[in-house]
Amino acid sequence: MGYSGFLNCISGAVAFFRSIPKSKKVMIVSHLDADGISAASILIRAMERDGRKHSLMIIPQIERKMIEELPDDCDLFFFTDTGSGNLSYIDTYLRHKKVIILDHHVHEKNVKLHENIFHVNPQLFNLSYEEISGAGVVYLFAKELDNENEDLAHLALVGAIGDMQENNGFQYLNNQILMNGIAKGLVQIKTGLNLFGMHSRPLHKLLAFSTAPKFPGIYGNEDAALAFLTNLGISPQKEARWRYFDDLTKDEKIRLESALLAFSSSENIKAPFGISYVLPHQKDPILGDLREFATVLNACGRLHKEEYGIGACLDDPILQKRAVELLFDYKKALTNALDWVKKNERNGKSIIKRENLVIINAKDHIAPTIAGTITSMLAKTNAFPEGTLITTLARVDDNFTKASLRIVGLNKTSSMHSILFDVIKKVGGEVGGHFSAAGALISQDKEDIFISELIEKIENKEEKILS
Numbered sequence: 001m002g003y004s005g006f007l008n009c010i011s012g013a014v015a016f017f018r019s020i021p022k023s024k025k026v027m028i029v030s031h032l033d034a035d036g037i038s039a040a041s042i043l044i045r046a047m048e049r050d051g052r053k054h055s056l057m058i059i060p061q062i063e064r065k066m067i068e069e070l071p072d073d074c075d076l077f078f079f080t081d082t083g084s085g086n087l088s089y090i091d092t093y094l095r096h097k098k099v100i101i102l103d104h105h106v107h108e109k110n111v112k113l114h115e116n117i118f119h120v121n122p123q124l125f126n127l128s129y130e131e132i133s134g135a136g137v138v139y140l141f142a143k144e145l146d147n148e149n150e151d152l153a154h155l156a157l158v159g160a161i162g163d164m165q166e167n168n169g170f171q172y173l174n175n176q177i178l179m180n181g182i183a184k185g186l187v188q189i190k191t192g193l194n195l196f197g198m199h200s201r202p203l204h205k206l207l208a209f210s211t212a213p214k215f216p217g218i219y220g221n222e223d224a225a226l227a228f229l230t231n232l233g234i235s236p237q238k239e240a241r242w243r244y245f246d247d248l249t250k251d252e253k254i255r256l257e258s259a260l261l262a263f264s265s266s267e268n269i270k271a272p273f274g275i276s277y278v279l280p281h282q283k284d285p286i287l288g289d290l291r292e293f294a295t296v297l298n299a300c301g302r303l304h305k306e307e308y309g310i311g312a313c314l315d316d317p318i319l320q321k322r323a324v325e326l327l328f329d330y331k332k333a334l335t336n337a338l339d340w341v342k343k344n345e346r347n348g349k350s351i352i353k354r355e356n357l358v359i360i361n362a363k364d365h366i367a368p369t370i371a372g373t374i375t376s377m378l379a380k381t382n383a384f385p386e387g388t389l390i391t392t393l394a395r396v397d398d399n400f401t402k403a404s405l406r407i408v409g410l411n412k413t414s415s416m417h418s419i420l421f422d423v424i425k426k427v428g429g430e431v432g433g434h435f436s437a438a439g440a441l442i443s444q445d446k447e448d449i450f451i452s453e454l455i456e457k458i459e460n461k462e463e464k465i466l467s
């Protein structure tokens, strides 16, 4: 149990891996978010260094069909940042191969795995999901395999930050990785003004769209943000181009920081200062910030350009440039989706509002790969009251629909994963995720049943216990 059990398990996985001859073909299957792409990148570099032939597949979630269709000419399958939730499928379809699962998601319980399958997950040792990311688990594996892979520590942290495991510092295992990264000169810690999108949002948007904190009177109001800057004598534009924080002079930066400090204390909100993590070897300021690096990877995964994300992680200059450009396409896609939600909020057909539940039945109007992000964003703005559950249904193809579930505000009591798990037990389909964010894949003709079962589950909780 605990840390030593988990680290022993990693060593066991490495020994298992070493017992497989180098001539065998390796297939890496990874999740499509920032954590999954970082995890895959670390493993790709580790396989290169170990002289292994490998290929890669990036997936939104494991489905039975996908496992059945995995290429038969591969001998060893890695599942990174995915796999733990689908142990029985993997056991059924791949027990004649070798499999290593390096994941941190909620794992399927009571599955007796065949000896060809090696499962590594911190939750098996009573460590929490937030303790370490999928990329972090892969990093520990890679480092145990070859110490040279320590130079990938920053990628493990990109995964952790992408999975929201950073909260003014990291928990123990992530923090150990951070110490590795600092010692190797890969990462630096910086304290100072710290708003989301410091390097990728123009100044006025940086202030207007900040959710942590929300600036009263400025939040959601770009004109108010422009006025705030102008009042400080900071011109928001230069030569008809919006200015970014990085464009400000030293003096302007100090003026902005002290004004925000004074404003926050007069409004009694949390000051917008904190820790950020800098990658000093990156030339692009967006990739030089760990948090924004993760956003770039998310954009690549969600827009199906995972090769740009992998290239960005492995320092390919051309792919890095493309990955950063993609961030702006991604922002546009998110804005369009949020606009669609706003426009349809009043028509009860696409968006159903109940007391504690909002159901966005987006059908083809929101891409399934960004539906989870959109739901998380809606849960963070003050569009709905604290404690409201939000679900978005988005169609994957002609047959399947994805449902994402989130809750507004700080949540200590309801598990998104178990809510969906209970609904899917009745509706049929597949569930993945964890306590604070979960998703399900259902057959498209079950959309209506899913909606009514979810309402039933949320609204009739007490009656069910009594009956």
Ligand SMILES: [Mn+2]
Pocket (backbone or CB within 6 Å): 035, 036, 081, 104, 133, 134, 135, 163
């Ligand atoms: Mn993850």
